[in-house]
Amino acid sequence: MPPLEAWEKVWINLDTYGSDFHAYIKCTACHGGDPDATDMETAHQGLILDPSSVPLSPCKSCHEEIFVSAADSLHNTLAGYDTALYERSSPEHYQALETMQSYHCNSCHATCGDCHISQPNSVGGGLLDGHAFVKTPPMSRTCTACHGSRVKNEYFGLNEGVLGDVHLRQARMACTACHTAEEMHGMGAASGSAHRYDGAENPSCESCHADQIGPQSGIPQHMVHKPDTLSCQACHSLSYTNCTNCHVDRTEDDVPFYSVEAHWVGFYLGRNPIQSEDRPYKYVPVRHVPIDINSFSAYGENLLSNFLTRPTWTYATPHNIQRITPQNQTCGSCHGNEAIFLTADKVSETERGGANLNVIVETIPPLFPGMPTPEPTQPPTPEEETGGEAGESDADFWGSDGAAGGE
C-alpha cells in the first residue's frame, strides 16, 4: 500500500465529498476548531482529528444502532487480546498487561472513521477518498492494512511459492464478501464476542457451500469423512505464517517496538483445541502464535504466569483456500503422512505441556491397506492457474490504489 503524501491525507475532494450527504454537516460540528479564525494555527485549536474516536462521537447521532454495537465489537474493544492474555496470566499482573497494551495494541482499535473515512492510524492515516464517507471499506487500504502479515499475505498469495486464496483469484471476492457489515460491527451472532472464534463459525464455508458438505455431497472425500472430523481448512488451505515468538519493548523516547525472532511458513494439522458443538472437528490447522513466556518481560517479571493455560499452537483458519491442496490429493497425502501433523517433536521442549497437550497429535491417522496412494501431483502454480491474477484487478476492487500487495 503506497503511503499517502501529507497533503493527500488532508485534502478534501469536492468532486467526491461534495456529493456526500455528510457534506451538509458543518466541519466544526464534528471536528471542533475555530471556524472564525483567519490563520491556520488558531483555526486548528481544539481540533478533533478523528471525531469517531471520542466518547460523544457525532456518528452516534444518526447511526446509533450500528455505533453502539461497533463500540462493543472486537474491532473496537480488542477483547480477543484480553481474553488470550489474561488466560495466560493472573489478576495481579493485569495492570502491567494493560500498560503494555496501551503502548503496543491500542493503535489497532478501529473507529468508524478508520474504515469509512480514512486509512487506519496504524498505517499512517489519511483520507480514503477526499473525505467522502465510503460505505464499503476498500480492502487493501483498510482491512489488510491492519490484517497484513498473516491474512493479507495468505489471501493475496504473497507468501513465496504459496498460492493466494481461490476466492480472490477466481471469484474476486473482497473481505466483505464473507465478513459482513453485521459481523464487523459486532451485531447479531458477533454481538458480545470475547474472541473471534467464540460461538458458531462466522462466517462459515457452509453458508455458500452447504450442498458440498457431508455424505449427500457426492464428493468422495466428503462422503468418507464425517463432517465433524476435519474443518474445511484442514483439507483446503495451504501453508501459512507461524511465528516463534514476539517481544515488545519501548525505546528511551517511549517509542514502542517489537521483534519476532523467527517466523516460517508451514502447515500443521493438530487436534482441535476449542472443540465444541459449533466447531466439532477432531483435526484443524494449528498456527504457532507470536508469543513466548517472556514476550512482555519489559513490563514486568513473570507476567504470563499461567503461560500454557492456553496453547501456543492455536486453532487457525488460514485465508489461502484451494480446491486441491498437497494434503488432499490422495488418501496417502494425509493418512500416514507425519510431516503435516503437529507431533510432539515439532513442538519446542519448553512448550510441550499444558494446553498444548490437547493439540499435539500422538498417533497420526494410519494409511489403511487398500487406500489409494497414487503419485501425488503438484498443485498448480500461479502461472498455471486460469483465474484472474491479483494485479490485474481494477482500482475500486483493491481500494483505489490498484495494487494487491506491497507496502
Next chain:
Amino acid sequence: MQRRFRVWLLIAVGALLLGAAALLYSATSPAAAACNTAPSATSPVRGAHQGAPADLALVQAAGEGCLNCHADQEKVKALAVEEEPAESLSEGPG
C-alpha cells in the same frame, strides 16, 4: 351532558399540549441538532458514489472557512507538513 362535554374538552386540550411538547423536544434534541435532516439509522443515506450531487454552495457554507484551504489542492500542498516518522526498531512480521 355539559359535564361530559367538559371532560372531552379537557382530554382534547391535554392531547394537543402533549403533541406540541413532543414536537418541540424533537426539534431541540441533541440528535436533531447534530444532524439537521436526521435520517434514521437504517434509512438509505444518499451519499458519495450514489449520484446525488449536493448543492456546492450549501457544502461550502457548511464547511465554514475550512474548505477554503482543505479543498484547495495547491494550498494544502503548500501548507501540509510531512510528519517525521519515529524511527521504528521493530523487526519481523507485525
